[in-house]
Amino acid sequence: MVVEKRNPIPVKEAIQRIVNQQSTMPAITVALEKSLNHILAEDIVATYDIPRFDKSPYDGFAIRVLIHKGQVVRIELSLK
Secondary structure, eight states, X not given: OOOOOOOOOOHHHXXXXXXXXXXXXXXXXXXXXXXXXXOOSSOOOOSSOSSSSOOGGGOOEEEEEEEETTEEEEEEEEEO
16 A cells, blocks of 8 residues: 655645635425435524523533543534
8 A cells, every 4th residue: 555645735825725625506306204414505594592591501412532542532412
């Protein structure tokens, strides 16, 4: 197996390369059940909070990281 040596490029150049690769597609209307693998054309913003009370004391998450010989080998995420 041949390993290619990579040379770092400046951050500004990397960003410019990404910007140059962007493409714009026309917006289309798709039924929700057929929208898998599509990208929203604009943000969806809720007009009111759901639920209508402060639920944050009940929300939670946990992250477990397994490190072996200085390398991250597994990350587990639990949402509540």
